[in-house]
Amino acid sequence: MATRHLLAALTAEWAARGGPSTHIESVGGVDAARRVRDGDAFDVVVLAADAMAGLDAAGRLRPGSLRALADSPVAIAVQAGAPRPDIGSEAALREAVLQARSIGCSTGPSGTALMRLLERWRIMDLVADRLVQARPGVPVGSLVASGEAALGFQQLSELMALPGITLLGGLPPGLGLQSRFSGAVGIDSPVADEAQRLLDFMAGPDAADLKSAHGMQPVIA
Numbered sequence: 001m002a003t004r005h006l007l008a009a010l011t012a013e014w015a016a017r018g019g020p021s022t023h024i025e026s027v028g029g030v031d032a033a034r035r036v037r038d039g040d041a042f043d044v045v046v047l048a049a050d051a052m053a054g055l056d057a058a059g060r061l062r063p064g065s066l067r068a069l070a071d072s073p074v075a076i077a078v079q080a081g082a083p084r085p086d087i088g089s090e091a092a093l094r095e096a097v098l099q100a101r102s103i104g105c106s107t108g109p110s111g112t113a114l115m116r117l118l119e120r121w122r123i124m125d126l127v128a129d130r131l132v133q134a135r136p137g138v139p140v141g142s143l144v145a146s147g148e149a150a151l152g153f154q155q156l157s158e159l160m161a162l163p164g165i166t167l168l169g170g171l172p173p174g175l176g177l178q179s180r181f182s183g184a185v186g187i188d189s190p191v192a193d194e195a196q197r198l199l200d201f202m203a204g205p206d207a208a209d210l211k212s213a214h215g216m217q218p219v220i221a
Contacts, residue, residue: 028136104149
């Protein structure tokens, strides 16, 4: 879901350059990986790098087709109009998490990264009962906007421009929670060569500005 707006922009640009039109289906990463593993037909899949590694190991991706597409930083939000906690340093953010009434997180890579951070801070036991995990495909920002989560963590690309929230910004220096998204051609794609050309464009320098505009960073080779 974190890549849906970026992929729409990239495939539109690809079509404008003479490539074929592309249909995109955006679902939660857990569901997408399961469907690909179970043999659903597709030409290209884009998921977090660790999920792609699992699909590659399962033989569901065309050998040699994997491309790193974008790095997606995790950002933090509160409900619009709510007090803005200090998140300018690691110590300040840790305290903000400890003080938060509820903490929204995803089932995707940003949620996994947050769980690792809470374990590293040794506060998981203190905040576990305040964690509110969004259902697959549901933006954490919607939980923040409704007040269900007082502090929300998710990919910047999913939080930016969402109504009802205030984006506090990214994590403080030194934490660097981010996810890498990669794409590959399906093992059974009947248009594998064309799909590979699309992926090569998505991974190339001509796509860098669109990635930045959608809250992501080009992968530096």
